[in-house]
Amino acid sequence: MAVKTLDYTGLRCPMPVLKTKKELKNINSGEVIEVIADDIGAKKDIPAMLNKTGNELVELREDNGNLIFVIKKA
Numbered sequence: 001m002a003v004k005t006l007d008y009t010g011l012r013c014p015m016p017v018l019k020t021k022k023e024l025k026n027i028n029s030g031e032v033i034e035v036i037a038d039d040i041g042a043k044k045d046i047p048a049m050l051n052k053t054g055n056e057l058v059e060l061r062e063d064n065g066n067l068i069f070v071i072k073k074a
Contacts, residue, residue: 009036
């Protein structure tokens with residue numbers, strides 16, 4: 001269950017990645033956030049950032065042109 005849902009639709013690269021990274025600093029280890037973005041670049045950029053920071057991409061799905069990332073903080 002996500003502690004927050006962050007809607008970044010309408011934002012262009014690199015804003016969804018930067019805002020996601022910033023938000024991860026504000027939650028506790030083990031907590032989950034849901035990020036919604038419609039910038040196609042986020043599909044590869046957010047998972048790449050999570051790899052570098054050690055956080056977990058629990059789920060990535062598409063819904064009506066939106067990308068929905070479920071992320072668990074390490």
